[in-house]
Amino acid sequence: MRKGGVNLRLGESVEEFTSKDGVHVSGVKTNKGSYDADLVLLCIGFRPQTAVVEDVEKLPNGAIKVDEYQRSVSDENVYVIGDSASLKNVITNDYAHVALATNAVKTGIVAALHLAGMDVKFPGVVGTNAVSVFDCKYASTGFTKRLGEKNGLENLAEVYFEDNDRPEFMAHYEKAACKIVYDTKTLKLVGAQVGSW
Known part of the structure; x- marks a missing residue:
């Protein structure tokens, strides 16, 4: 980013x-x-605005716990989608608040289809996301080793390697770094991160 x-x-x-x-903003005093x-970006996090909904089970940050149809686990008459919902993490099988537009769209579709009488379930989340900053591209899914351990996972190991994103005989290829996190006892994949520059 500094190079940019x-x-x-x-x-x-x-x-x-x-x-x-x-x-127009022309500066910042800290x-x-x-x-x-020229531009100021603030990243202050996301907090579900759910104070108006009472008597439903929530995470400490206010995200409402939902079932696979996006209904509140406390009241099946209350449907919750998007950033207001806490979703099942498929790795830990526990509730997680993962504020991503992709989850908002998918949970909205599941809730609408269920309200229309269809038996479509939301499978859960792993927190997959990607970002591109200048010529750098990054993506991740699941947990890093540190975050996995923070969430109670044990026996984690990680493998790091670098390679080209395409074979060298192709006209354009970039260097990419990959990290894979896995459970050493079950060999279950827990997460992965990839970046290119």
């Missing part, structure tokens, strides 16, 4: 946005300094 001209400032608290014309800016 992005000025990363981590571990600082935003105190104020500044503007030269009173309309507890450690002031910076000119």
Whole structure:
């Protein structure tokens, strides 16, 4: 990101946005300094807005626990989709809040089909996501070793390797790094991460 001209400032608290014309942001003042800016991105996380829904089982962050039809586990008359739902993680078989647009679309489809009388179930999530920043591309699914251990998984190991994303005889290929996380006793795949640059 720095090679692309992005000025990363981590571990600082935003105190104020500044503007030269009173309309557009032109800078940021933090507890450690002031910076000119063409664009300001804030990543503050996602919190389900579910306070209006009472008497249903929720995760500590407010995400409502649902069954495979997107119904609240506490009240089958309440359907919950998107970022308000906590979904079953297929690796741990426990509830997880995974705020991704792909999950929002899929859970909406499952709920609508069930309301229409069809027996379509949501299979659960592993948290698959991908992002492209400048010429760098990253994707992950499941758990990293650290996150798996944090979620109570044991006997985890990881394998790291680098290779080209295509054979060298092709006109265009890029270097890619891969990490695979697995259970050493069952050999079950727990997660994977891949990046190219």
